[in-house]
Amino acid sequence: MxxxxxxxxxxxxEMLAAVGLKSYRELYRDVPEExxxxxxxxxxxxxxxMEVGRAVSAMAEKNTVFKAVLRGAGxxxxxxxxxxxxxxxxxxxxxxYTPYQAEINQGILQSIxxxxxxxxxxxxxxxxxxxxxxxxxxxxxxAAMCRDRKRQxxxxxxxxxxxxxxxxxxxxxxxxxxxxxxPVKNGKTDPDALKEMLTxxxxxxxxxxxxxxxxxxxxxxxxxxxxxxxxxxxxxCNPIALAILKTPRECGADIAxxxxxxxxxxxxxxxxxxxxxxxxxxxxxxxxxxxxGQTEDAEGRKAYVLTLQAREQHIRREKATSNICSNEALCxxxxxxxxxxxxxxxxxxxARQSMSKAHYLAAELCGIPGVSLRYTGxxxxxxxxxMPKIPEVLSALEKKGILGGLPLDGGVLWCVTEKVPxxxxxxxxxxxxxxxxx
Amino acid sequence: MKLIFDKSVPGLSCSLLPxxxxxxxxxxxxxxxxxPPALPELSxxxxxxxxxxxxxxxxxxxxxxxxxxxxxxKYNPRIDEEMAALKGFTGVHPxxxxxxxxxxxxxxxxxxxYLCEITGMSDMTFQPAAGAHGEFTGVLLIxxxxxSRGDSKRKKIIVPDxxxxxxxxxxAMCGFEVVNVSSDADGCVDLEALKxxxxxxxxxLMLTNPNTLGLFDENILEITRLxxxxxxxxxxxxxxxxxxxxxxxxxxxxxxxxxxxxHKTFATPHGGGGPGAGAVGCKHFxxxxxxxxxxxxxxxxGDGMAASYAxxxxxxxxxxxxxxxxxxxxAEGIPFQVRSFSGNFLVVVRALTYMMTLGKEGIPEAxxxxxxxxxxxxxxxxxxxxxAYDRICMHEFVLDLSEFxxxxxxxxxxxxxxxxxYGMHPPTMYFPLIVHEALMLEPTETEGKEMLDxxxxxxxxxxxxxxxxxxxLHSSPHGTQIGRxxxxxxARNPVLRWQKA
Numbered sequence: 001m002x003x004x005x006x007x008x009x010x011x012x013x014e015m016l017a018a019v020g021l022k023s024y025r026e027l028y029r030d031v032p033e034e035x036x037x038x039x040x041x042x043x044x045x046x047x048x049x050m051e052v053g054r055a056v057s058a059m060a061e062k063n064t065v066f067k068a069v070l071r072g073a074g075x076x077x078x079x080x081x082x083x084x085x086x087x088x089x090x091x092x093x094x095x096x097y098t099p100y101q102a103e104i105n106q107g108i109l110q111s112i113x114x115x116x117x118x119x120x121x122x123x124x125x126x127x128x129x130x131x132x133x134x135x136x137x138x139x140x141x142x143a144a145m146c147r148d149r150k151r152q153x154x155x156x157x158x159x160x161x162x163x164x165x166x167x168x169x170x171x172x173x174x175x176x177x178x179x180x181x182x183p184v185k186n187g188k189t190d191p192d193a194l195k196e197m198l199t200x201x202x203x204x205x206x207x208x209x210x211x212x213x214x215x216x217x218x219x220x221x222x223x224x225x226x227x228x229x230x231x232x233x234x235x236x237c238n239p240i241a242l243a244i245l246k247t248p249r250e251c252g253a254d255i256a257x258x259x260x261x262x263x264x265x266x267x268x269x270x271x272x273x274x275x276x277x278x279x280x281x282x283x284x285x286x287x288x289x290x291x292x293g294q295t296e297d298a299e300g301r302k303a304y305v306l307t308l309q310a311r312e313q314h315i316r317r318e319k320a321t322s323n324i325c326s327n328e329a330l331c332x333x334x335x336x337x338x339x340x341x342x343x344x345x346x347x348x349x350x351a352r353q354s355m356s357k358a359h360y361l362a363a364e365l366c367g368i369p370g371v372s373l374r375y376t377g378x379x380x381x382x383x384x385x386x387m388p389k390i391p392e393v394l395s396a397l398e399k400k401g402i403l404g405g406l407p408l409d410g411g412v413l414w415c416v417t418e419k420v421p422x423x424x425x426x427x428x429x430x431x432x433x434x435x436x437x438x
Numbered sequence: 439m440k441l442i443f444d445k446s447v448p449g450l451s452c453s454l455l456p457x458x459x460x461x462x463x464x465x466x467x468x469x470x471x472x473x474p475p476a477l478p479e480l481s482x483x484x485x486x487x488x489x490x491x492x493x494x495x496x497x498x499x500x501x502x503x504x505x506x507x508x509x510x511x512k513y514n515p516r517i518d519e520e521m522a523a524l525k526g527f528t529g530v531h532p533x534x535x536x537x538x539x540x541x542x543x544x545x546x547x548x549x550x551x552y553l554c555e556i557t558g559m560s561d562m563t564f565q566p567a568a569g570a571h572g573e574f575t576g577v578l579l580i581x582x583x584x585x586s587r588g589d590s591k592r593k594k595i596i597v598p599d600x601x602x603x604x605x606x607x608x609x610a611m612c613g614f615e616v617v618n619v620s621s622d623a624d625g626c627v628d629l630e631a632l633k634x635x636x637x638x639x640x641x642x643l644m645l646t647n648p649n650t651l652g653l654f655d656e657n658i659l660e661i662t663r664l665x666x667x668x669x670x671x672x673x674x675x676x677x678x679x680x681x682x683x684x685x686x687x688x689x690x691x692x693x694x695x696x697x698x699x700x701h702k703t704f705a706t707p708h709g710g711g712g713p714g715a716g717a718v719g720c721k722h723f724x725x726x727x728x729x730x731x732x733x734x735x736x737x738x739x740g741d742g743m744a745a746s747y748a749x750x751x752x753x754x755x756x757x758x759x760x761x762x763x764x765x766x767x768x769a770e771g772i773p774f775q776v777r778s779f780s781g782n783f784l785v786v787v788r789a790l791t792y793m794m795t796l797g798k799e800g801i802p803e804a805x806x807x808x809x810x811x812x813x814x815x816x817x818x819x820x821x822x823x824x825x826a827y828d829r830i831c832m833h834e835f836v837l838d839l840s841e842f843x844x845x846x847x848x849x850x851x852x853x854x855x856x857x858x859x860y861g862m863h864p865p866t867m868y869f870p871l872i873v874h875e876a877l878m879l880e881p882t883e884t885e886g887k888e889m890l891d892x893x894x895x896x897x898x899x900x901x902x903x904x905x906x907x908x909x910x911l912h913s914s915p916h917g918t919q920i921g922r923x924x925x926x927x928x929a930r931n932p933v934l935r936w937q938k939a
Binding site: 002004005011031036037044047057059060061069088089093097106108131134176184259267297302315331345398406421 | 439441442443450451452454455458459460461462463464465466468469470471472474475476477478479480482485486488489490491492493494495496497498499500501504506509511512513514515517519520521524525526527528529530531532533534535538539540541542544545548551552555556567568569570571573574578581602603604606607608609610611612613616653654655656658659682684685686687690691701705707708709710711712713714729731732733736742743744745746747748749772774775776777778779780781782783784785787790791793794795796797798799800801802803804806807809810811813814817818830854855858863864869883884885886887913915918919920921922923924925927928929932933934935936
C-alpha cells in the first residue's frame with residue numbers, strides 16, 4: 001500500500017511534464033513492447049504498516065524460541081549486553097553506505113579502525129581487514145590468498161566445520177584449485193596423515209581451533225609441520241576462546257580467520273554474521289576486502305580512509321585479490337561494541353564460564369550409564385557424546401524448552417555457554433536420565 | 439576524536455555476567471595465551487558516549503539526500519527493523535529441528551516466491567551475503583552447467599566495458615578469462631563487437647540492464663539470443679533492478695540467472711558496508727546447481743542427524759562409530775555452498791516486510807518514481823552540468839564533467855567534495871570508467887519534488903561558483919571535521935591499527 005514515495009499524483013504529473021513526457025510508459029520508451037509487463041505482478045496487494053507488522057509477527061510466532069540452547073556447531077548463544085543491541089541501530093551507522101567519502105564518515109571509518117585493532121589484539125596478528133561475509137567465506141578467502149603458480153592445492157582438516165570445508169571446496173572449484181581433506185584421529189587432525197599429504201604443490205593447510213568436535217588441536221605442532229613443507233598455515237579460531245587461548249600468532253599461523261557471531265550477534269537462523277580475517281604483515285597486500293588506514297588532511301588533522309585499494313576489484317578488475325566489496329560492517333561494529341563493553345576480563349570470564357559449564361554438563365551426562373565421551377582430548381565448550389535413544393532424548397528436552405545438542409555422526413555434539421544456568425544443566429541431565437530409564 | 443583505546447582505564451568494566459555457578463575448569467597452562475588482549479576497559483557510560491560521538495560523524499540515507507549512483511540509497515523503513523528484531527527470528531538456531539523453524543522457512547519461501555515473480559525466475563537462494571557474493575554464486579551456476587555437460591572448452595565470460603569492477607573480478611574467481619566488449623555511441627552493448635567475440639569458447643555474458651550509464655539496452659532480446667545461440671548463458675547483475683521492478687523482468691529479457699541486492703532494491707540498510715544479501719535466482723534448468731549448506735543438507739538426508747566431513751557414511755542406530763577415510767569422493771553429490779547455513783536471514787526478513795508493504799501496486803510504482811525522479815533531476819541540472827548521454831534515462835544518470843573541467847579547472851572530485859558543504863552526500867565519482875570526469879546520480883524514489891528542486895539548485899550553484907571563484911572549490915569541503923585526507927600517505931605508510939604506547 002505504501003511505496004515510501006513522498007509525492008502526490010499532482011506533483012508527479014508536474015514532474016512528468018517538466019521532463020517533456022505525457023505518460024509513465026514514455027519513461028520506459030527503450031523497453032520493447034513485447035517484454036513490457038502488461039499485467040500486475042502475481043503477488044498480494046500492499047498492506048498498511050499495522051497489517052504488515054501483524055503478518056510478519058505471525059511468521060515469527062511459528063518458530064520455537066528455546067529457554068536454553070545447548071547446540072553450537074558454528075552458531076553460539078552467548079549473552080549479548082544490552083548496549084550491543086542499541087549502538088548499531090543508530091541510523092547514522094545503520095543507513096550509511098561504505099564510507100567512500102571520508103570527510104563526512106570519520107565516525108564509521110574510526111569504528112572500523114578500532115575493530116581492526118581489536119581483531120589484531122585477539123589474534124596476535126599485525127593486520128586485519130574490515131570483515132568478510134562469515135567465518136566460512138573468510139577461510140575460503142584465506143586459502144585463496146595462499147596459492148601461487150607452483151602451489152595450488154589446499155589441505156583442510158576433516159575436523160573443520162562441514163559448512164566451512166564445503167565453502168572452501170566451492171571457492172577452490174571456482175579457481176580450478178584442488179582441495180584435499182586431512183583425516184582425523186580421535187577427534188583431532190591426524191598429524192601423520194598431514195605430514196604425508198604436505199607435498200610441494202600444497203599452498204596451505206586450514207585448521208580450526210577448537211575444532212568442529214570441540215577438541216583443541218595441537219596447533220603449534222601442526223603449523224610447524226606446514227611451514228617446514230613451505231606451505232602457509234590458516235587457523236580459524238573461536239573469538240571468545242581467544243580471550244584466554246594461545247593466539248594463532250603464538251601457534252605460528254600466517255593467517256587467522258573466524259566467525260564473529262559469538263561477539264554479540266544473535267543466532268538469527270544463521271545470519272547476518274561476520275567473518276574476521278587477519279594476517280602477519282608480510283601478507284598485508286594480499287588481504288582481500290576493505291581496510292581502513294590512518295593518515296592526515298592538509299592541515300595535519302588525523303584522518304581515517306579506506307586504503308590499500310590497489311588490491312580491490314574497482315581498481316584491479318579481473319586481477320583483484322577477490323571480488324568482495326560489501327562486507328559486514330554493521331556486524332563488525334556489533335563485535336567492536338561487544339568487545340568494548342565486555343573488556344578483556346569480561347570476555348575471559350565468558351570463555352572460562354562456557355568451558356567450565358561444558359565440563360560440568362559433560363561430567364554429569366557421563367555419570368549416566370550408557371553415556372560417554374567419544375573423544376578423550378582437551379575440549380573447550382563443545383563435546384561429543386555417545387548415547388542411545390538420541391531422537392527420544394532430544395525430543396524430551398525440546399518439550400522442556402531446551403534445545404539439546406546437535407545429533408551428529410551417530411552421537412550428540414553439545415555446547416554450553418555462560419548463558420545457561422546450572423539449574424538448566426541439571427534439568428538436562430535429569431531429563432536424559434529419565435529417557436534412558438536409568 | 440579520541441580512539442576508544444585512549445579512553446581505557448585499567449580496572450574499569452561493565453557489570454554484565456553473574457559469578458560462575460559451577461566448579462571452574464581451567465585451560466591447561468600450555469594452551470593459555472601469554473598476555474591478555476589489549477581490549478579497552480570502560481564503563482558503560484564511556485562505551486555509550488564513545489559510539490554516540492562516532493555516530494555524529496557518520497552520514498546515512500536516513501540523515502539526508504544520498505544520490506550515490508549504482509547504490510540505490512533509498513529510505514530504510516523502521517518497520518523492517520522492528521520485524522528483524524523480533525525474538526521469534528533472532529532467537530532461532532540455524533540448526534534447530536525443522537518443525538521448530540517453520541516461521542523462518544515461511545519467510546524464505548515467501549520472499550523467494552515474490553522475488554521469482556518480480557524477476558521471472560523459477561528458483562531463488564538466499565545463501566549469498568552480498569552482491570559480489572551473489573555474482574560469484576551466479577557465475578558458478580554457469581560453470582557447473584557447462585561442466586555437467588562435459589563442455590570444457592567454454593573458458594570465456596563476456597563483460598561490457600561499462601560493467602562494475604565486481605563483474606570481471608567474479609569471472610576471474612570462477613576461473614574464466616574475461617573478454618571486454620565495448621559500448622556503442624548510445625552507451626549500450628555494441629552488437630557487432632559482441633558478435634565478434636562470441637564463439638565456442640563463450641561460457642556466458644554478465645550484463646546489467648539498465649546498464650551502469652542508467653540506460654536500458656533496447657537490443658536486450660537480440661543480445662541474449664546471440665549469446666544463447668553461441669551456447670553461452672546470460673547472467674543478470676541485479677544492481678539496477680530498482681529501475682524496472684514490476685515493469686519488465688530479467689527472465690523475460692532472456693537471462694538465465696541473476697543476483698539481486700536486497701540492500702539496494704528492497705530497502706534493507708547498508709550498515710556502512712554490509713550486511714547485505716545477494717539473493718540469486720535462476721531458471722529451472724539451473725536449479726540443481728544452487729548452493730546449499732552441507733550441514734543442513736546432511737540433516738535433511740539423515741532424518742535430523744547431521745554428518746561431519748569426518749564421517750562419510752552415518753553408522754546405523756546402535757552401531758559403533760568408525761571414522762572412515764575421507765576422500766574427495768566424500769564430497770561427491772554434495773551441492774556447493776558459498777558460506778555457512780542459510781545466508782543473511784534477518785536481511786531477508788526486512789526485504790520481505792518491504793515487499794509485503796509495497797505489494798503488486800507499490801513495487802512498479804516505486805520503480806516508476808525512481809525513473810521519474812532521475813529524469814526530473816537530470817532535466818533540472820541540465821544547462822549547467824551536462825549528462826553524458828542526453829536521452830531519457832532510467833533510475834540514474836551520469837554527468838560528464840570533462841568540458842566543465844577544461845573551462846574551470848574544477849574536477850569531478852572537486853565538485854563532489856563541494857556538494858558535501860551543502861549537506862548532501864556526493865554522487866558516485868569516476869564511474870563508469872568509460873565516461874571521464876563522471877558523476878553518477880541516483881536519487882531513488884524516496885525523495886520528494888522539493889528535495890530534488892533543492893538538489894538541482896545546489897548543483898547549479900556549484901557550477902556557478904566554479905566559474906566565478908574556482909579556487910575555493912579546490913580545497914572543499916570546508917565545514918567538515920577533516921579536509922581531504924592524504925590517501926597517498928595512507929597507502930604508502932600503512933597505519934592500520936592502534937598500537938599500545
